[in-house]
Amino acid sequence: MALDTISTADFERFRRLLYQQSGIHLADNKQPLLIGRLGRRLRELEIDSFGEYFDRVSRAGGEVELQRMIDLLTTNETHFFREPQHFVFLREQVLPHHPAGTPFRAWSAASSTGEEAYTLAFELAEKFGDAAWEIVGTDISHRVVAQARLGVYPIERSTEIPPALLKKYCLRGVRSQAGSMRVMTHLVQRTHFLPANLLAPLPDIGRFDVIFLRNVMIYFDLETKRRVVDNVLSRLKPGGTLFIGHAETLQNVSERVQLVKPTIYRLSGAH
Incomplete structure (x- = not known):
């Protein structure tokens, strides 16, 4: 599976979906982040392309996997007494x-x-x-x-x-x-x-x-x-x-x- 690159069109589709669902805007330089985080998931599911995965998360009945996608793409950096x-x-x-x-x-x-x-x-x-x-x-x-x-x-x-x-x-x-x-x-x-x-x-x-x-x-x-x-x-x-x-x-x-x-x-x- 060639999952080390993503087409501009597919990246734009994921970016738009993430924005619609969470309000988070992925900058152009976040393509490697998306490839890295979603690529592992695609391999787990034995899905061959980002386009196929997008179809899965965006269609009716794909809500569980859509939430999984959001979990993977959101950044969770925190610590105790941050900004004390x-x-x-x-x-x-x-x-x-x-x-x-x-x-x-x-x-x-x-x-x-x-x-x-x-x-x-x-x-x-x-x-x-x-x-x-x-x-x-x-x-x-x-x-x-x-x-x-x-x-x-x-x-x-x-x-x-x-x-x-x-x-x-x-x-x-x-x-x-x-x-x-x-x-x-x-x-x-x-x-x-x-x-x-x-x-x-x-x-x-x-x-x-x-x-x-x-x-x-x-x-x-x-x-x-x-x-x-x-x-x-x-x-x-x-x-x-x-x-x-x-x-x-x-x-x-x-x-x-x-x-x-x-x-x-x-x-x-x-x-």
């Missing part, structure tokens, strides 16, 4: 002002393998203990959602977590689990992951005090950013805080939120 100043702001400026006795809810809107959501869990557990709090993590990739639900990570990731929090909220794997660590069960039980497409109608996940929408808009064009942000903001409580990635901005994207400081926004008034 956001968590400092959360700890010092948001959590202390939350009304006592009111459940606190946080949404990791592009949660990947779950490190961001569990970082939030560490922070909320430190602040609220056994009081009512909850985290929801969503991602378009079913594969990473399943991985996040386990709360299990390579032990090398432990260096990203402050030692006191690591000792308090994670367990080192032993015997068959050697080389891994696991987030403690009582935090996993408060951190719920489910698949969701930020461009589509969202599942019934309620509204949130804080939303982390970080390092996902870099893959979108301006119109897609506007649609995604509008969709996400429909789930933010008035007065709630939105965090975006440090390489991102909401300039020309949304006027519904006020800039608190770079990459941190607040929703005011009732919606």
